[in-house]
Amino acid sequence: MIVGEHKPIEEIVESIKDFSNVLVVGCQTCVAVSLTGGDRAARSMTEALAHAFKDSKTLHIFENSMLERQCEKDWIKPFFDLPEGVDAILSLACGAGVQTMADIFKGIPVLPGLNTTFLGAQDAPGIFNEKCAGCGDCLLGLTGGICPIARCAKHLLNGPCGGSSKGKCEISISLGRDVECAWHLIVERLKELGKLDNYEKISEAKNWTPGGAGGPRQLIHPGETPF
Numbered sequence: 001m002i003v004g005e006h007k008p009i010e011e012i013v014e015s016i017k018d019f020s021n022v023l024v025v026g027c028q029t030c031v032a033v034s035l036t037g038g039d040r041a042a043r044s045m046t047e048a049l050a051h052a053f054k055d056s057k058t059l060h061i062f063e064n065s066m067l068e069r070q071c072e073k074d075w076i077k078p079f080f081d082l083p084e085g086v087d088a089i090l091s092l093a094c095g096a097g098v099q100t101m102a103d104i105f106k107g108i109p110v111l112p113g114l115n116t117t118f119l120g121a122q123d124a125p126g127i128f129n130e131k132c133a134g135c136g137d138c139l140l141g142l143t144g145g146i147c148p149i150a151r152c153a154k155h156l157l158n159g160p161c162g163g164s165s166k167g168k169c170e171i172s173i174s175l176g177r178d179v180e181c182a183w184h185l186i187v188e189r190l191k192e193l194g195k196l197d198n199y200e201k202i203s204e205a206k207n208w209t210p211g212g213a214g215g216p217r218q219l220i221h222p223g224e225t226p227f
């Protein structure tokens with residue numbers, strides 16, 4: 001899922017301070033799971049903003065609304081009427097959702113309430129870890145289902161590096177928390193799978209074009225017309 005975190009409230013207040021009727025719009029899909037974009041998050045954000053502006057001399061109205069998915073135009077247009085008088089939208093969706101909303105409501109500023117952080121998984125309640133960097137040419141079949149791009153601090157294809165110690169990555173020191181060395185995990189997993197021969201193969205330099213180095217990516221399903 002796409003994981004997002006709230007922007008600092010001071011940053012949000014600064015971004016909306018010149019508007020008078022702000023609609024907070026949540027998104028019920030990925031960011032709802034990371035507890036930053038769902039119904040409860042939208043309500044709490046609305047309350048926090050009302051509180052932040054309680055002494056303001058200018059009129060500030062905050063309402064909230066919810067969309068199932070802000071990143072799909074078909075999920076927005078038929079299900080969403082912009083309340084009259086709204087002069088800005090604060091979107092609690094990922095960057096794709098914010099941009100889709102901005103495409104639809106062209107005359108109204110759509111501001112991000114979240115920082116989109118990574119593609120991850122919830123490994124324990126409330127604990128999300130990065131798992132994929134969307135490289136466009138997945139290597140998990142060779143690496144025992146553990147991503148060396150997203151989970152190795154150096155994105156190494158032939159690891160581990162000399163910074164791996166007792167199964168931990170050297171980045172643990174600067175992050176102040178234990179981070180598993182992805183390549184340690186890969187080797188251990190390949191052992192379990194009886195596929196250590198995969199580890200013996202030297203990976204060539206990766207082609208990053210499918211990973212975005214070749215420009216914005218597009219996926220068109222057969223039968224669909226590009227626009």
Ligand code: SF4
Nearest residue numbers: 132133135138139147
């Ligand atoms: S190899 Fe690429 S596509 Fe596969 S999980 Fe890692 S970043 Fe994602």
Ligand code: SF4
Nearest residue numbers: 152160161169181182
């Ligand atoms: S210690 Fe492991 S995870 Fe960290 S950078 Fe080196 S190979 Fe990658």
